[in-house]
Amino acid sequence: MAARANIKALKNAVSALKVQKDEIQSVINELTIKSPINGHIVDKVANIGEVLGAGMSVATAIDSQKLYLKMYVDEINNGKIEIGERAVIFLDAYPNKPIKARVIKIAQRAEFTPKEVEVREDRIQRVYEVDIKPVNPNPLIKFGLPGIGVISIGGRLPKSLDELPKL
Known part of the structure; x- marks a missing residue:
């Protein structure tokens, strides 16, 4: 009879430990910081x-x-x-490392060239915004980093910025 009582007490203890484990796991889950995206950190806001x-x-x-x-x-x-046309991106910091890309957006309406273009003659023309996206994520690409895009219009793509005509 004493053995059965010990077994029952041990089963109760095991059940209590399982409940305690679940409570601790719940606290750990609440205190764990999780990112809503699968990306990389560019700025630490808070400290330990x-x-x-x-x-x-x-x-x-x-x-x-x-x-x-x-x-x-x-x-x-x-x-x-x-859309889908082959392209390459050359970052100013890495002019000899072409990043394979594709055209993902072509604006439907023309606009005047934005102010960022430095030569006045170039700003007079009307242009279309075209967005090109890397085929694969690349750690060299960062938000706001300047670069040059080259779109293949039925031809080959350059392997370096040196292959582009000088302005």
């Missing part, structure tokens, strides 16, 4: 030991799947470009 309120940012992350290069194409070449 700081008290944060609900919903406050801990870090800034970028989803590398959503990065793209916005470029402008003149009226003549716009008609030759299609």
Whole structure:
């Protein structure tokens, strides 16, 4: 009889430990910081030991799947470009490392060239915004990093910025 009582007490203890384990796991889950995106951290906002309120940012992350290069194409070449067209991106910091890309967006309406274009003659033309996105995520690409996009219009793509004509 004593053995049965011990077994029952041990089963109760095991059940209590399982409940305690579930409670501890619940607390760990609530205190674990999880990113809503699969990206990389570009800025740490909070430090270890700081008290944060609900919903406050801990870090800034970028989803590398959503990065793209916005470029402008003149009226003549716009008609030759299609969604999915092959392209490459050359970052100013890495002019000899082409990043394979594809055209993902072509604006339907022309606009005047934005102010960022430095030569006045280039700003007079009307252009179309074209977005090109890397085929694969690339750690070299960062938000706001300047670069040059080249779209293949039925031809080959350059392997270096040196292959492009000088302006």
